[in-house]
Amino acid sequence: MARAARKPRFERQLPEQRRQALIAATIECLKRYGHEGLSIRTISAQAGVSVGLINHHFPNKDELVAAAYRQFNAELVGGMQAAVARAPDSPEARMRAFLEASFSAPNLDADTLTVWVVFWGLYRHSRPIQRVHRETYQGYVQLLRGMLDELLAEEDGPRGQRPRRSGVDLKMAAVGLSALLDGLWLAWCLEPGTFRPAEAIALCESWIASLRRRG
Amino acid sequence: MARAARKPRFERQLPEQRRQALIAATIECLKRYGHEGLSIRTISAQAGVSVGLINHHFPNKDELVAAAYRQFNAELVGGMQAAVARAPDSPEARMRAFLEASFSAPNLDADTLTVWVVFWGLYRHSRPIQRVHRETYQGYVQLLRGMLDELLAEEDGPRGQRPRRSGVDLKMAAVGLSALLDGLWLAWCLEPGTFRPAEAIALCESWIASLRRRG
DNA sequence: GTGGTTATTGTACGATCGTTCAACAACACA
DNA sequence: TGTGTTGTTGAACGATCGTACAATAACCAC
Numbered sequence: 001m002a003r004a005a006r007k008p009r010f011e012r013q014l015p016e017q018r019r020q021a022l023i024a025a026t027i028e029c030l031k032r033y034g035h036e037g038l039s040i041r042t043i044s045a046q047a048g049v050s051v052g053l054i055n056h057h058f059p060n061k062d063e064l065v066a067a068a069y070r071q072f073n074a075e076l077v078g079g080m081q082a083a084v085a086r087a088p089d090s091p092e093a094r095m096r097a098f099l100e101a102s103f104s105a106p107n108l109d110a111d112t113l114t115v116w117v118v119f120w121g122l123y124r125h126s127r128p129i130q131r132v133h134r135e136t137y138q139g140y141v142q143l144l145r146g147m148l149d150e151l152l153a154e155e156d157g158p159r160g161q162r163p164r165r166s167g168v169d170l171k172m173a174a175v176g177l178s179a180l181l182d183g184l185w186l187a188w189c190l191e192p193g194t195f196r197p198a199e200a201i202a203l204c205e206s207w208i209a210s211l212r213r214r215g
Numbered sequence: 216m217a218r219a220a221r222k223p224r225f226e227r228q229l230p231e232q233r234r235q236a237l238i239a240a241t242i243e244c245l246k247r248y249g250h251e252g253l254s255i256r257t258i259s260a261q262a263g264v265s266v267g268l269i270n271h272h273f274p275n276k277d278e279l280v281a282a283a284y285r286q287f288n289a290e291l292v293g294g295m296q297a298a299v300a301r302a303p304d305s306p307e308a309r310m311r312a313f314l315e316a317s318f319s320a321p322n323l324d325a326d327t328l329t330v331w332v333v334f335w336g337l338y339r340h341s342r343p344i345q346r347v348h349r350e351t352y353q354g355y356v357q358l359l360r361g362m363l364d365e366l367l368a369e370e371d372g373p374r375g376q377r378p379r380r381s382g383v384d385l386k387m388a389a390v391g392l393s394a395l396l397d398g399l400w401l402a403w404c405l406e407p408g409t410f411r412p413a414e415a416i417a418l419c420e421s422w423i424a425s426l427r428r429r430g
Numbered sequence: 431g432t433g434g435t436t437a438t439t440g441t442a443c444g445a446t447c448g449t450t451c452a453a454c455a456a457c458a459c460a
Numbered sequence: 461t462g463t464g465t466t467g468t469t470g471a472a473c474g475a476t477c478g479t480a481c482a483a484t485a486a487c488c489a490c
Contacts, residue, residue, distance in 0.1 A: 117336045176418045183394025203391045
């Protein structure tokens with residue numbers, strides 16, 4: 001009898017590949033179902049594996065969620081950094097690229113907000129989430145801070161030898177820009193019809209312009 | 216034998232009082248434990264009643280949570296409205312009172328953010344939450360919009376007969392102020408040490424000032 | 431082929447979830 | 461003091477949760 005080409009019931013994968021697939025499934029479940037998507041059974045079904053596999057690749061659910069948080073953050077922040085790196089080599093162009101990346105997909109997306117909110121909700125009571133937050137968020141802060149610095153250094157001449165003026169105002173101006181960014185992003189995700197992304201960018205740029213005038 | 220003064224095992228209360236107590240317990244649990252505090256047993260323990268009582272006063276858990284959301288919103292928005300009403304009768308003073316209420320307790324509080332985040336997480340998938348959100352949030356929006364209107368009407372003379380100039384910019388300026396408010400509030404709650412509430416108020420007022428210059 | 435490694439499966443377990451409901455008791459009123 | 465109303469209790473139910481673990485089988489090395 002000719003041997004039937006038996007299809008394997010499952011495919012073994014390298015641990016790193018499987019881990020990535022499970023992390024991707026976790027994020028996908030969060031996008032679709034929010035906090036209720038954070039169950040071992042929902043995630044394993046999304047990944048197309050059995051319930052037991054997750055605990056083979058992750059010590060427990062918290063660590064899987066933290067890994068998903070790291071991946072989610074890294075993708076967004078990495079996308080921003082890449083957009084800035086692709087931009088023409090002037091502080092203005094780099095800042096413009098940053099703003100355009102901030103106010104376009106995948107950043108500007110209701111699903112992204114959904115995922116964010118779930119992680120925020122976990123933040124205060126989950127140590128792994130706090131740890132990942134510290135690891136990744138400072139990358140974003142440094143990116144924004146660095147761009148502001150080089151943008152304002154222009155006022156100080158070729159190499160910024162002179163000390164910066166009015167340090168307090170400058171710090172608060174940066175705080176304000178960051179808040180304006182977050183607030184506009186939040187408002188758009190909650191109610192996309194209210195204004196267009198280009199209008200949000202214009203608001204941020206006019207803030208920066210007033211910043212440079214006073215800088 | 217002298218009759219011992221038997222203490223009642225529990226006290227009956229009017230349905231409305233008990234409902235309020237259960238709602239208050241729900242909010243308290245959310246402040247303390249976040250999303251994990253949203254369980255019938257946690258809430259009933261916090262309220263000092265048995266598990267069964269909640270379903271006697273509320274048809275199900277979702278309705279209790281929605282009622283808690285309504286109460287939570289009403290308290291915050293009501294506090295803002297009251298602060299504005301207490302202020303001297305000038306648009307500037309009213310706006311200042313609004314900002315001061317925005318950047319002080321109970322609004323400016325990490326626990327408040329915790330509760331907010333949980334409700335946000337429920338928003339997309341819970342009809343009752345969406346309904347309550349529409350009911351209460353527009354009260355806040357109208358308050359802010361009304362104050363901006365009367366503040367900018369001054370530029371147009373005694374009774375604002377003249378049509379407003381540059382409507383698009385004005386709409387976006389209001390959007391920007393709202394975003395700045397929310398973003399600063401969020402940033403302070405997440406990291407209270409970064410700046411002082413008075414500095415946030417100053418940022419908002421300088422935004423309004425630039426708004427009036429261009430208005 | 432054969433054997434060994436280990437990724438994968440799926441059942442089982444104890445805990446906790448929201449909800450139900452019959453029994454109880456507090457309080458008002460006759 | 462007796463009686464009716466109903467706010468309240470607490471056990472019980474089925475569902476679902478995260479995790480553990482023995483059995484299975486895919487795939488590689490030889």
